[in-house]
Amino acid sequence: MSLLYEGALQDLVEEFGRLPGIGPKSAQRMAFHILQADTADVDALADALREVKRRVRFCDVCGNVAEDATCVICKDERRDQTMICVVEEPKDVLAVERTREYRGLYHVLGGSIDPMAGIGPDDLRIKDLLPRLQSGDVQEVVIATDPNLEGEATATYLIRLLSSVGLTVSRLASGLPVGGDLEYADEVTLGRAFEGRRSVS
Amino acid sequence: MSLLYEGALQDLVEEFGRLPGIGPKSAQRMAFHILQADTADVDALADALREVKRRVRFCDVCGNVAEDATCVICKDERRDQTMICVVEEPKDVLAVERTREYRGLYHVLGGSIDPMAGIGPDDLRIKDLLPRLQSGDVQEVVIATDPNLEGEATATYLIRLLSSVGLTVSRLASGLPVGGDLEYADEVTLGRAFEGRRSVS
Numbered sequence: 001m002s003l004l005y006e007g008a009l010q011d012l013v014e015e016f017g018r019l020p021g022i023g024p025k026s027a028q029r030m031a032f033h034i035l036q037a038d039t040a041d042v043d044a045l046a047d048a049l050r051e052v053k054r055r056v057r058f059c060d061v062c063g064n065v066a067e068d069a070t071c072v073i074c075k076d077e078r079r080d081q082t083m084i085c086v087v088e089e090p091k092d093v094l095a096v097e098r099t100r101e102y103r104g105l106y107h108v109l110g111g112s113i114d115p116m117a118g119i120g121p122d123d124l125r126i127k128d129l130l131p132r133l134q135s136g137d138v139q140e141v142v143i144a145t146d147p148n149l150e151g152e153a154t155a156t157y158l159i160r161l162l163s164s165v166g167l168t169v170s171r172l173a174s175g176l177p178v179g180g181d182l183e184y185a186d187e188v189t190l191g192r193a194f195e196g197r198r199s200v201s
Numbered sequence: 202m203s204l205l206y207e208g209a210l211q212d213l214v215e216e217f218g219r220l221p222g223i224g225p226k227s228a229q230r231m232a233f234h235i236l237q238a239d240t241a242d243v244d245a246l247a248d249a250l251r252e253v254k255r256r257v258r259f260c261d262v263c264g265n266v267a268e269d270a271t272c273v274i275c276k277d278e279r280r281d282q283t284m285i286c287v288v289e290e291p292k293d294v295l296a297v298e299r300t301r302e303y304r305g306l307y308h309v310l311g312g313s314i315d316p317m318a319g320i321g322p323d324d325l326r327i328k329d330l331l332p333r334l335q336s337g338d339v340q341e342v343v344i345a346t347d348p349n350l351e352g353e354a355t356a357t358y359l360i361r362l363l364s365s366v367g368l369t370v371s372r373l374a375s376g377l378p379v380g381g382d383l384e385y386a387d388e389v390t391l392g393r394a395f396e397g398r399r400s401v402s
Contacts, residue, residue: 005295006268008252015246019231028292030220034253035266041219042254046247048213052235053243055209065236067207091229094206 009035058090061132063108063125065090073106080104082139084132086158088112088146096144104142107132112150113157121157133165140168147174210236259291262333264309264326266291274307281305283340285333287359289313289347297345305343308333313351314358322358334366341369348375 005013009031016027034042058064059071066072073079073093083104087093093106109124132138143158145151155171162169174192176185185193206214210232217228235243259265260272267273274280274294284305288294294307310325333339344359346352356372363370375393377386386394 005266005291006257006273008249008256008268009266012249012253015249018242018246020234021227021230026222028295029222031253032290032292033221034250035257037254039254042250045216045219046250048209048216049235049243049247049250051209052213052232053238053240056207056236065206065210067209072207089233090206091233094229 005031058108058110062106063090063110063128064093064106078103081137083142084129084138084140085142085144086129087144088151088154092144092146102142104140109145109154112145112154114150114153124154126158126161130161130165133162133167138167140170143169143171147172206232259309263307264291264311264329265294265307279304282338284343285330285339285341286343286345287330288345289352289355293345293347303343305341310346310355313346313355315351315354325355327359327362331362331366334363334368339368341371344370344372348373 012031012034013024013027016022016030017024019027022030034045055067056065057067059066059074060069061074062071064071064073066074068075080103083102084107085096085102085104086107086109087096088109088111090108093108096102096106107125107129109126111119111124113119113121113124133141141158141162143155145154145158159169159171173196174189175196176182176189176193182190213232213235214225214228217223217231218225220228223231235246256268257266258268260267260275261270262275263272265272265274267275269276281304284303285308286297286303286305287308287310288297289310289312291309294309297303297307308326308330310327312320312325314320314322314325334342342359342363344356346355346359360370360372374397375390376397377383377390377394383391
C-alpha cells in the first residue's frame with residue numbers, strides 16, 4: 001500500500017495494527033471509529049492505556065495482575081488458604097474464577113515450558129512456588145496448565161518437582177467438553193474421557 | 202462475568218471492547234498485550250488516538266479526511282481536474298487509490314441513502330457536489346457507491362439528479378471478481394457479468 005492516509009490517521013492505523021489479532025482492515029475500521037467518536041470517549045481510551053502501564057503490576061506472592069504489592073485474591077482472607085491452583089497466565093485466573101468452583105489461592109507461572117521457544121523452568125515463576133508450599137497451610141496443589149503440548153510438559157515437570165514435597169497434587173480432568181457432540185470430539189479428548197470414566201452405579 | 206480484573210486493567214478491557222469488531226476475548230488479549238508492552242509503545246498509541254481527534258478533519262471541498270482545510274488529493278494540481286469519482290466513505294477513496302487506475306478528484310458523500318436508517322439525500326454531502334460540477338472543468342462523474350442495496354439506491358438518485366447537468370455520468374462495472382470461481386458467483390453478480398459482456402472479436 002503506497003498512498004495511505006495523511007499523518008495522524010495513518011499513525012493511528014499503524015498503532016492499532018500492532019495490537020495482537022488486529023489486521024490492516026480492522027485497524028482502519030477502528031481508526032475511523034475513533035475519528036468519528038466523541039473526544040471524551042477517545043480521551044477515556046487514551047487514559048485507560050496510560051493508567052494500565054502506570055498502575056497495574058504483578059502480585060509479589062502469586063504473579064496475578066495487581067494494583068498493589070499483592071493482588072485482590074491473595075489479600076482476601078476468606079479464600080481457602082489450603083489450596084493453590086497453578087496456572088500459566090493471569091487470564092487463566094479469571095477463567096477459573098468464572099467457574100465459581102474454586103475458592104483457593106493461585107500461582108501464576110507467567111507462561112509454560114516451551115523448549116522450541118527457549119523457555120525453560122527457570123524462566124517461569126516456579127521457584128517462587130516452593131516457599132509458598134512450605135508455610136504449612138497448603139495441603140493441595142491443583143495443576144491447571146493449558147491442555148496442549150507446552151502445558152502438559154509444564155504439568156509433568158511440576159508433578160515431578162512436587163512429588164517430594166508431600167502434598168496432594170492434582171490435575172484438572174480431561175474429557176468431553178460440556179455441550180459438545182461426541183462424534184465431533186477429537187480422538188485424544190475422547191480417549192482421555194474413557195481413561196477418566198467414573199463409576200455411576 | 203461478575204469478578205473481573207482490578208480497576209485499571211478492567212477499564213482498558215472495557216474501553217477496547219467499545220471499538221468496532223472487538224469482542225470481550227479480543228479486548229482482554231489486547232489489554233494484556235498493553236500491560237506487557239513497552240511504555241513508549243503504549244504512549245505512542247495513546248498519543249496517536251488524541252492526535253487523530255485534534256488534527257484530522259474532513260476536506261471542505263470533497264469530504265475526504267484531511268489535516269488542513271483541503272485534503273492532499275484536492276490540493277494536488279497534477280490530479281485530473283475533469284473527473285470526479287463519487288464514493289460513500291473516505292476509506293473508499295483509499296480503495297480506489299490503491300488500484301492506480303484513477304487520477305481524478307473525489308467527492309465523499311459520508312454514507313448512502315438508507316430509508317430504513319432514516320438517512321435521506323439531505324443527510325449526505327450531495328448538495329456540495331452540484332457547485333463543483335458548475336466550475337466548467339469537470340467533464341465526467343464516476344459513481345462508485347457500494348454494490349449493495351443502499352449504494353444502488355444512492356447511485357440511482359445521483360444519476361437522476363445529474364441527468365440535467367449535461368455531463369458524462371458513469372458507473373463502475375459489475376461482474377465477476379478477478380480470481381473468483383464462476384461456479385461460486387452468486388446469480389446477481391453472474392447476471393450482471395452477462396449483461397455487461399464485452400465483444401472481444
